[in-house]
Amino acid sequence: MQILSLLSIYIAQSSSLIQCDRQSQFDLACISQAKGLIFHNNQIRFCDGDPQELILTQEILVNDVVVTFEDHETYLECKYSKKEKKIRMRIYYDMQGIQDLEYDSF
Numbered sequence: 001m002q003i004l005s006l007l008s009i010y011i012a013q014s015s016s017l018i019q020c021d022r023q024s025q026f027d028l029a030c031i032s033q034a035k036g037l038i039f040h041n042n043q044i045r046f047c048d049g050d051p052q053e054l055i056l057t058q059e060i061l062v063n064d065v066v067v068t069f070e071d072h073e074t075y076l077e078c079k080y081s082k083k084e085k086k087i088r089m090r091i092y093y094d095m096q097g098i099q100d101l102e103y104d105s106f
Contacts, residue, residue, distance in 0.1 A: 027089070027103075029062050034069060034076050034091045035098065041071055046095060 092100040
């Protein structure tokens with residue numbers, strides 16, 4: 001009985017670690033997309049580009065999940081739904097790149 005209990009605890013922990021790993025990879029994919037969008041918009045803003053070329057809102061499919069990116073000039077908001085939870089990342093940036101990250105669910 002003790003062996004089965006120990007085995008079930010081990011399996012539950014392994015399952016949680018796998019889920020955390022998948023979430024981390026998903027978040028890194030979102031941050032990578034955000035970096036590209038930030039770079040694009042910063043080049044336009046700070047190199048006298050055409051403001052019409054700014055990408056202020058964009059939807060991208062990341063690992064079969066629709067992720068919405070919204071540029072608010074000082075931060076990029078990244079929103080998606082996963083398992084009936086709505087997740088929001090705010091990626092704060094300036095001319096030099098990403099400075100901070102907020103992550104919450106609502």
